[in-house]
Amino acid sequence: MKKVIKFISGGLLILLVSAFTVTKTLNNGYKIGDVAEDFSLKNIDGKMVSMADYKNAKGFIITFTCNTCPYAVMYEDRIIELNKKYAPKGYPVIAIMPNNVAVKPGDALPEMKKRAEEKGFNFPYLLDEKQSVYPKFGATKTPHMFVLGKTNKGNVVKYIGAIDDNYKDPSAVTTKFVEAAVDALLKGNPVPETETKAIGCSIKV
Template sequence: MAAIPPVCEFGLKAPDFDLPGTDGRNWRLADVAGPKGTLIMFICNHCPYVMAVIDRIVRDARDLQELGIGVAAISSNDATAYPADSFDNMKKLAEERGFTFPYLYDESQGVARAYGAVCTPDFFGYNADLELQYRGRLDASRKEAGPPDLRRDLFEAMKQIAETGRGPKEQIPSMGCSIKWKENA
């Protein structure tokens, strides 16, 4: 079922986390944070919205890292109910797609709740002071990737944040599959 996150709450501080990465180490927010800003992405392995744009996510993350933006992706889905989202499958996806950023597993789903994540993909763009400045879409793609010349909404917003510390006032929310919450969570 498709879900749409709420609009950006400008200035909201990024919650800390301590999560295992597919690279074999644990990551905290401070480890990920970049000198010009930080992008936290909630993604997963099985969502058609994510899979349609995974190569664009990897491209934009790489380009943003070159601008001094720290990047991490987090999967919070219930891997028992959705085995495609298991930690082993996360490792495979990160390797197959050449992730240049840590891919973290939020097994308890506590980090997704702390961030208020709603769907995959869900993007949280912070300035250098870890204040929320972007909660929008990657681009105009949906369950299928749009044309290659689509405006890179996420990239342009994060570039603006790196340069000015502020995100765009007008933002179009992301859309994707709802996070697969555990029944007892």
């Protein structure tokens, strides 16, 4: 009987530890209101890019994306449109490729450059080569969106999640989460919906 109790207690302890670990993992990364650290990552043209380079920016639309995820591919045109619409207003898009290229060779820098040229990317497409940036943001999917607002404290996280509510069909979208967030910030209003669930492929480590 004592052995059974010990076994149950041990099993319960393992479950509790596992639950804590999962919770801890889910809670990693920036939260709404956190100040995002700057980064310096290699662009497809070989130059290093950081948020500090954008002296006149009012904020940023950061997307973690890649070549090989079908969800990311479906959103490429919409990301191009986001930059076309909001970069002139002070909210440029910065795209970051977070995958381990040893696992996904189709996401290596030469392939990133090829894809950007094919699609006509109008924003920097950076490689998180050491996979050190995406964990700070808490990105888990491609695509995973973060809207930052520039303040006296730094670049504050204002929105985290999906681009909109329909990845399959742009014409069926009813809510454009990123656009709503940026529009609100441009007007000096609170972001209407600060967090949504990112839909996409898991980041490959």
